[in-house]
Structure formats: structure tokens, C-alpha cells
Amino acid sequence: MKYEEISKTTLRRMPVYLHYLNSVKNERTNISASAIAGKFGLNDVQVRKDLAAVSGSGRPKTGYDINELISQIEECLGCRDRTNAVIVGAGNLGKALLSFAGFMDYGLDIVAAFDTDPSLAGTVFNGKPIYSMEEVEGFCRAQDVKLGIITTPVGAAQKTCDRLTACGIKAIWNFSQTILRSPEDVLVENENLASSLAILSKHLRE
Amino acid sequence: MKYEEISKTTLRRMPVYLHYLNSVKNERTNISASAIAGKFGLNDVQVRKDLAAVSGSGRPKTGYDINELISQIEECLGCRDRTNAVIVGAGNLGKALLSFAGFMDYGLDIVAAFDTDPSLAGTVFNGKPIYSMEEVEGFCRAQDVKLGIITTPVGAAQKTCDRLTACGIKAIWNFSQTILRSPEDVLVENENLASSLAILSKHLRE
Structure with a gap:
């Protein structure tokens, strides 16, 4: 079908x-x-x-x-397919996403996280390894990662998106509070919390 | 204007x-x-x-x-207005939201969190108090809370929504993975992560 x-x-x-x-x-x-x-x-x-x-x-x-x-x-x-994903940005939100057991029900396997903070590199959170940002391209190519989850601060988001799409990632789940530019064949799905808040806040003032 | x-x-x-x-x-x-x-x-x-x-x-x-x-x-x-909000569900996601400093830029002040876990009641996370669920109605009425953030598991979400709207909350930010029924004058803004994942996953299989 x-x-x-x-x-x-x-x-x-x-x-x-x-x-x-x-x-x-x-x-x-x-x-x-x-x-x-x-x-x-x-x-x-x-x-x-x-x-x-x-x-x-x-x-x-x-x-x-x-x-x-x-x-x-x-x-x-596509719950029976398996999609390898990585998270870039292992702060509170990145860790919250690493902890969600429910993603596996939809075939999404978050295989690793990456962060620029050297104190996080080499650690493990909820059974998932956190690596240094320098390793992101090599890892994504080797593991055939197709989906990247961006939970970095705004200032790092576009550069992260560029690096991920350059190594073959075709879908970006964007939790950063900005709009990302991406190649035409890459789908960006935005979870912009400030935008949702704008809708709620307007309703409260009506 | x-x-x-x-x-x-x-x-x-x-x-x-x-x-x-x-x-x-x-x-x-x-x-x-x-x-x-x-x-x-x-x-x-x-x-x-x-x-x-x-x-x-x-x-x-x-x-x-x-x-x-x-x-x-x-x-x-409405960044200069101030909206009091509470979070119900102080798990990983609830804590991630409690940690976001950026919400105050939009006038949103998360004043407390609530959880059914008795070991969390009475604790403080990121400077914000976590209370027992029994206290939610009294707190919301006393503090004139207008916005409720639901980060509970699916099974508790509708009941939480009912309790919050019954004590005057007019906007719900729903992070639980279900659809909520609410009174007509209450706006529900959904952050359904599984739904976003469905969109991304479909793109990867096209």
C-alpha cells in the first residue's frame, strides 16, 4: 500500500x-x-x-x-523499520529526549549524543554514549545515521544543521529556537517552544 | 494596536x-x-x-x-506581561522545562511543579518548588495561575487537564502523547513528539 x-x-x-x-x-x-x-x-x-x-x-x-x-x-x-538518530546538544532537553523510552516504539533508535562540552565527552547517559562534536561526521557516516536531533543553543544550531546534512542526514528534528536553512531534500521538523508559547500567551490576553 | x-x-x-x-x-x-x-x-x-x-x-x-x-x-x-504557569509531571521532560531560562523572556513564569511521586513532593529543582498533586487546585487558585504545562504519562493527562481547567486555567501546553478534551474557552497547544516523529519518519521512507 x-x-x-x-x-x-x-x-x-x-x-x-x-x-x-x-x-x-x-x-x-x-x-x-x-x-x-x-x-x-x-x-x-x-x-x-x-x-x-x-x-x-x-x-x-x-x-x-x-x-x-x-x-x-x-x-x-514505519514502526518496524529502524532509523538511527543522533542528538546534538546533551543539555537538559537533550537528556530528556535521551531518556524517552517511547521513541523505540516508532522505530527511532537514538544511538548517540554529541556535545561541545569536554566534560561530557566519553560519558554515558541512560545507556547512550555522549561523544565530542569532532566525532559527529565520522560517526554518522559509519552508522548510516539518517535523522539528527538538534538541541543546541540558537547560536550553534545552523552550523550543526550544516554539519549533519553534509554527512548524509536527511531529516532534522529542530528543538533550537531558530529557523534552519537546509538542502531541499532534507526535511526539518520544528519544535519551537517559544513559538508555541506565543500562541498560548496570545490566547490568555484575548 | x-x-x-x-x-x-x-x-x-x-x-x-x-x-x-x-x-x-x-x-x-x-x-x-x-x-x-x-x-x-x-x-x-x-x-x-x-x-x-x-x-x-x-x-x-x-x-x-x-x-x-x-x-x-x-x-x-506580551513579553512585558507576566503569566504564572505550573508544570504537572516533574520527570525528565518536566525538569528540562523547569530549567529553561528563556521562558521568562516571553513573560512566562513557571512558579511550581507538581508530581504524584511522594519522594519529589517538597523538593526544589532549579529554584522551583515541586509539590504533591493534592495541592494543585489550591495553589493554582491562590496564585492566579492561567497556564498549565502537562508532562505526565498518557494515562494521567486527561485527568490532569480536567483538574487544571476546573480551577481556572485557560491555556494548556500539552506535552503528553495524547489528544486532550477541554472546555471551549481553554486553548490546548500540543507538542506531540510522536506526531513530529511520524512526519520525519515518513520523509525518510519516501
């Missing part, structure tokens, strides 16, 4: 559905789109449309077979 | 512009929209349109007065 037609907004909901289905799969064998919609306060039609992108339609009255639907969503999300 | 007409996408770029303007304000007094656009690889027209939402247009040739533009963006973002 090809997934190119899935919209980003649908794709963003898939991990939420997957998590929920896994939490109820031992209690029941089937589930309806309406039950999922009700759980999250979403529209029935929206959920049905989302699921149609990965599955056939649910059967009338019985709905979807839960285990089958889980498999289909996992396949769509 | 009224800001209701600012789009969310424009608003999300404002903190990025602000950070950049602050970093160059000691080197120069004026800046053009093209210079800002060039810095971030954005379109000139887009930057001009974004800035027009908070400022008059820049002067021909000289552009914008940097200090004036900084003030205007700060006012738009």
Missing part, C-alpha cells in the same frame, strides 16, 4: 490512535471509528477518513479488527 | 525574529525585511507582511529601527 496521499494532519493523529489501540487491545477485539472519535473528542467522519488512509473501511456494526488496525498503522508509521 | 488579525503562522515566527533582532541590536540601528528574510531563508514579502502586523512599514532604504521593532514585537507577544 502506498501512503503518499496521507496528509500531515492525518499522519500526526496516527501515533495517538496507535497508542490508544494498544491500550485497549487486551480488552476487546473490535472497535468502531465512533468509539475512537468519542475517546478524543474528534469528529466521527474525520476518524473514519484518517483510518481509511491505512486500512479498508471498518465492517458495519463490528468496526475494525483492533490487531489488524494496529499492524496497518505500524506499517504506515 | 489590536493584534487579533495576526495569523498563527505569523505569530509563530515572531519569537524567532525577536531573538535575532536582540542578537544584532548592539551592532546596528536599522534593519531591512530583506536582511531578516535572508538570515532565515524566508521570502522577503512574507517577512514584510509579518512585520506589518506589529509595526508600520519599514522606511525605504533604511528599513526598520531595530529597537522600535523589538518593542513592538515584545508588546505583541
Whole structure:
């Protein structure tokens, strides 16, 4: 099955559905789109449309077979593939991400972190090695790393992005508070906390 | 000046512009929209349109007065107001957020964290007190807390959201990996890491 037609907004909901289905799969064998919609306060039609992108339609009255639907969503999300990732910037946020066990459920394996702080180089956090920044290019090429997570301060972010993309990284998860320039074939996904805060803060002043 | 007409996408770029303007304000007094656009690889027209939402247009040739533009963006973002916030869930991610000094630049003051773990109650992290969950309602009412940051596991997130909104919180910053149901006048801004990962992972498999 090809997934190119899935919209980003649908794709963003898939991990939420997957998590929920896994939490109820031992209690029941089937589930309806309406039950999922009700759980999250979403529209029935929206959920049905989302699921149609990965599955056939649910059967009338019985709905979807839960285990089958889980498999289909996992396949769509590439949960069974394995993607090697590195984190650059092993401060508080970098360490928080190193500690998340849940990334492996989505096939993401954070294999190492890198930092400019010489006191961190050679240490291990949560079972993951932290290396000096000088080693980043060699490591990424040797381990075929495809995804880079940037948790550096703003001033170091663009240079980090340039170094990662120069050694074959095709996707950047940007937690730094700036906009990054990257080659056309590299996808940058931004988690700009200050930007989210701007939206929340405006709502509070309305 | 009224800001209701600012789009969310424009608003999300404002903190990025602000950070950049602050970093160059000691080197120069004026800046053009093209210079800002060039810095971030954005379109000139887009930057001009974004800035027009908070400022008059820049002067021909000289552009914008940097200090004036900084003030205007700060006012738009409510940086001089002060919003009391609490974090619920003082695990790795909660602690990473407690450590971010940058939130105060946007007027956000994280005044306390709450956790169900009894060994955390009564401790202090990065100068911020961590209290037992039983104290959350009383604290939020007494301190007029308007923003709640949820960094709990999925299973506790909806209940946390219900408790926070019941005691007057009007904006929720949701870092848990689920969709939350909230009253209509409460804005929920989602930072769903698994959803971002789904987007990145799909790109890598294309």
C-alpha cells in the first residue's frame, strides 16, 4: 500500500490512535471509528477518513479488527523499520529526549549524543554514549545515521544543521529556537517552544 | 494596536525574529525585511507582511529601527506581561522545562511543579518548588495561575487537564502523547513528539 496521499494532519493523529489501540487491545477485539472519535473528542467522519488512509473501511456494526488496525498503522508509521538518530546538544532537553523510552516504539533508535562540552565527552547517559562534536561526521557516516536531533543553543544550531546534512542526514528534528536553512531534500521538523508559547500567551490576553 | 488579525503562522515566527533582532541590536540601528528574510531563508514579502502586523512599514532604504521593532514585537507577544504557569509531571521532560531560562523572556513564569511521586513532593529543582498533586487546585487558585504545562504519562493527562481547567486555567501546553478534551474557552497547544516523529519518519521512507 502506498501512503503518499496521507496528509500531515492525518499522519500526526496516527501515533495517538496507535497508542490508544494498544491500550485497549487486551480488552476487546473490535472497535468502531465512533468509539475512537468519542475517546478524543474528534469528529466521527474525520476518524473514519484518517483510518481509511491505512486500512479498508471498518465492517458495519463490528468496526475494525483492533490487531489488524494496529499492524496497518505500524506499517504506515514505519514502526518496524529502524532509523538511527543522533542528538546534538546533551543539555537538559537533550537528556530528556535521551531518556524517552517511547521513541523505540516508532522505530527511532537514538544511538548517540554529541556535545561541545569536554566534560561530557566519553560519558554515558541512560545507556547512550555522549561523544565530542569532532566525532559527529565520522560517526554518522559509519552508522548510516539518517535523522539528527538538534538541541543546541540558537547560536550553534545552523552550523550543526550544516554539519549533519553534509554527512548524509536527511531529516532534522529542530528543538533550537531558530529557523534552519537546509538542502531541499532534507526535511526539518520544528519544535519551537517559544513559538508555541506565543500562541498560548496570545490566547490568555484575548 | 489590536493584534487579533495576526495569523498563527505569523505569530509563530515572531519569537524567532525577536531573538535575532536582540542578537544584532548592539551592532546596528536599522534593519531591512530583506536582511531578516535572508538570515532565515524566508521570502522577503512574507517577512514584510509579518512585520506589518506589529509595526508600520519599514522606511525605504533604511528599513526598520531595530529597537522600535523589538518593542513592538515584545508588546505583541506580551513579553512585558507576566503569566504564572505550573508544570504537572516533574520527570525528565518536566525538569528540562523547569530549567529553561528563556521562558521568562516571553513573560512566562513557571512558579511550581507538581508530581504524584511522594519522594519529589517538597523538593526544589532549579529554584522551583515541586509539590504533591493534592495541592494543585489550591495553589493554582491562590496564585492566579492561567497556564498549565502537562508532562505526565498518557494515562494521567486527561485527568490532569480536567483538574487544571476546573480551577481556572485557560491555556494548556500539552506535552503528553495524547489528544486532550477541554472546555471551549481553554486553548490546548500540543507538542506531540510522536506526531513530529511520524512526519520525519515518513520523509525518510519516501
